Amino acid sequence: MAKDPKFTARETAQIGWYIGRMAKRGVAGENVYQGDLERKVERIIDGAREREAQQAADAAAAEKAARKARAKNTRK
Numbered sequence: 001m002a003k004d005p006k007f008t009a010r011e012t013a014q015i016g017w018y019i020g021r022m023a024k025r026g027v028a029g030e031n032v033y034q035g036d037l038e039r040k041v042e043r044i045i046d047g048a049r050e051r052e053a054q055q056a057a058d059a060a061a062a063e064k065a066a067r068k069a070r071a072k073n074t075r076k
Helices: 011-027 035-075
Strands: none
Touching: 011 035
8 A cells, every 4th residue: 555645634634534424333333334434535545645746746846947047047
């Protein structure tokens, strides 16, 4: 399984809320369907992974632009 990303406060709260709802359903019985809540948690985790990937790409692009600007300034 892939490493879990660093979650924002909102994502942490949402996951906690859904896990609490899963626990409540678990108390109701062993055969209670929880797939909808599991999908919601997975969607939050996937969104966090996408956000981290986008942030890493943005940081790499900014670093590349900064290096290019420094190289241009040193040639003068």
